[in-house]
Amino acid sequence: MNVEEIFASYRGAVPRYTSYPTAPHFADLNGAGIEKQALLDIETGEPVSLYVHVPFCDRLCWFCGCHTKHTLKYAPVAAYIGSLITEMQTVAKTAGRKLPLAHLHFGGGSPSMLCEEDFHRLSEALRENFDISDQTEISVEFDPSDVTEATLRGAAVLGVTRASVGVQDFDSAVQKAINRPQTFEQTRDVIAALRGAGVGSVNIDALYGLPLQTRDRLEATIDQVLTLRPDRIALFGYAHVPWVKKHQTMIREADLPGTLDRFHHAAYAADMIANRGYDRIGIDHFALPDDDLAVAAHSGRLYRNFQGYTTDACRTLIGLGASAISFFGTSYVQNIVATKQYENAVQSGNLAGMRGVRLNMDDRVRAHIIERLMCDFALSFADLEDKFGYLARPYEAEARALAAADPHKLVETNEIGITIKPEARAFTRIVASWFDAYLDTGEVRYSKAV
Template sequence: MQLSEQDLLLIDKYNRPGPRYTSYPPANHFKEYADPAPLLRSAAESDRPLSLYFHLPFCETLCWFCGCHMIPTLDRSKATDYLDLLEQELELFAKHLRPGREAVQLHFGGGTPNFFGPEQIDRLAAMIDRHFNFTADAEKSVELDPRRLSRAHVEAFARMGVSRASFGVQDSNPEVQKVIHRVQPQSMNVEAMQMLRDNGFESVNLDLIYGLPLQTPESFDRTLDEVLELKPDRFAIFNYAHVPWMRPAQKLLERAGLPDAKTKLELLKLCIERLTAEGYVYIGMDHFALPDDELVKAQREHSLQRNFQGYSTRAGVEICGFGISSISQGPNGYRQNEKDIESYRARLAQGELPITKGYESTEEDKLRADVIMRLMCDLSLDFKAFGERWGIDFREHFAEALSQLEGPASDGLIEWTAAGLAVTERGRLFIRNLAMCFDAYLEPAATGRYSRTV
């Protein structure tokens, strides 16, 4: 696939570090809190439904591309110890939670949730059910690693009502897999998919990463051939985030050479063309789904959401995170747990919730978060609707942002419409750059470093 001369010029122009906007402001703006009471107010006062997230951090081995907060270990006793700590955290949190609130979502991330054995998964389910009541239509999902997955794992998650799963393939090329330290033959993916379908999982998402060493459009085309054979309901196609200052193991990938921005954009365009030709709908930024998927319906109805778990269909929820490094999001801000497991343990031993950082959103933060959310989810903005919802004159309030968007408009990334603006097909490739125009904290440059947008 060949990029046009204009595409190449746009790469040079727009390829700069920027947030992914899973929160606004981004997590590097969170502040230390000696007393987390203000961050817990919404748990006690809000009547929003709950979305529960459990961070299960252990992996048997480290994938060198990984940007997740994880702990490599082969010691299975660490899982039992971690469940003891989670149980303490749940007991403490229950004291702050307003009675009667129901949960509509449950997600297990990692790490590798299937590092935990079936009996440990059953124990975790019992712990959760002791403290939370779920609605009948609650969405329960889990991230899995096919290399460590057994039928007993799948059956254990199914017993607690989990019916959605995602697992990483990243790339099916054996040479790429060796370089990134994640060898995963296609036979493992086929077996994992079959086990999930056999156990009633309604939706399966596959993760791919473009921008890894040795990847070419020709080799990645063959990867797409193999993953399409699995017929997943969704795809998440992530731009590899090279952040070695945060994840030192990523330096190992530099030895094999990382693709340049031009090649990365070729890979993304290949994914878009192949998947849409197969009937998948390009949701935005990094997600694709089959036409009857609820993500597609939510985007059509302008109710799609974006948070730390990616795209979601459940609006108006309060996210409650448990485990090390987990982030919670309420109507008035964010809170984050201790990242280090020993610090997490020490706080719990003192009878304290292990919250270390957070952020209390201002009304302006909430407004800008709403604009960025709708831009990234709807791929358009209706200025009048925002003005009515927030009591502002949109063009006047965001005069500086709209001025910054004149350049992207002249480059064909957005179109001005009667209602406001719409992102073009080319503009989707640079959606993070467009969102950055509405970020009040980005210029002058804030502390913290981001991955590049392309």
């Protein structure tokens, strides 16, 4: 396998496939109407998942690709929490009951910047409008620079079971180039405090492909991350999309590692993590062997959603907050993106869905193929037929034809299905993109494939 040739022959930019069709292919539609019907259609007793988006941060990291706004004033954040609570009430009223929650995730932005009182308000409103049990997984993204005693008390009230802690890189030169100062000691103490406050599981996010990152610098960061023994590690490739995120223009492109360096850095860091007893999960996650994510990966029960890899098998994911995306089995609905407009809509008693896509049968089959490739590095024809019956046949033929036509022989084919070769797993997004019917339609630009 010649890595340079593979890079040369692909355009080098493909989606991360946290959904299919991907968000840039969502269109304006009656999102609130679809959401209303979907909420009415949820079967009694069926557990659902909830994603709550907090689009605020008290710092602005130049690498950031998330939907967030830098603010040093707290008043807009407190007002926004009020809108989130109103949206929860509207969802519960529309569904006609308190829906049982299997997973509840707070992402952002930085939900960790909430004050203690707002953790209380949210916790109370969630319990009033949804059925939360001690089986509900409650996860929150934490920026260590936010965490105080009050944050820890707030997290305890909410009942956080998993903390996702942003590290990115510990090297001071890299941190300067991305405007994210954060010491190892600060991170270590925050993780110890979270564990002390009863948070049972910790994930750490690290990035490769950052400006001024070298193999040695990344190695030092990963070494430090490993001393913290998180239950999970996400090692994401930095997505440089300055045409979408204007603040990324603060990053000097001359400082970014080239495509081949990115590839070698990622492989080196992944080997380091795996050699220290972590299982490799999908393209960019790692978990201790007894962690739920590792157990799910070994039994074909790993899934992919907007947070990346997940054990969440619910058919329905309800997204709350500005820009949050819901999945209702056969449709994606995204809430109004602009925070003020979102708040106006929910304060008027409306659901906030606006854009999205209804999946036709072709979308559904392709979504399943892409999810299995991203999670299992393989597609089983029997599994496809189990799910889609005779409709699966043309896709099996397509898979065989695509595999045969691939000059780089990234996959192996037999009567069972297709499998991405172990040495080609870094190119999984490329193999998934073979099945993407939208890839060549439109002007959408994505970040690097590896």
